[in-house]
Amino acid sequence: MQSERLPHTVSPAKLAQRRIILDGNIPLGKLDRLSEQLVKIDTDGLVALRLEFGKDKQGFTTIVGSASTQVELICQRCMEAMTFDLNAVISLALVANDEAASELPDRYDPILVESSGLIPLRSLVEDDLILALPIVAYHDSPCGYVDDKQTEESGVEASVENPFSVLEILKH
């Protein structure tokens, strides 16, 4: 098992032969396509990754595991930022071409491997993380944090109104 420092590129076929388990983090900022979907990119953000490389009974070279991170999304009810726990389940099988991809069992998503055999590690997890994003994000509880803030704001408004009404009275 390797931890923390993960390679930029991996050779899934070679890792599968040795039944390697990769366990570690990759920076959220490295995932450009995912970052484009986010309100704010947490530059210190990490994606916790666990990938098991192996072969299944049918002979497919597989990569199964999980990727999880926290992202900032906009709550579509109160339009405030919210933290969302993004968890993706990874279940991939190596294919050489589109034809092989169409013959894969449903439980696997295909991953095309070029002749070099090397693929960027992020390409194994980015699509699944993007798919795990909610179509519409809402705060869990009915936007409690924002309700507090609104109450505070209306409290400020009320105290601002009072001096004016006092002035009104003084004018008359």
Ligand SMILES: [Zn+2]
């Ligand atoms: Zn909200």
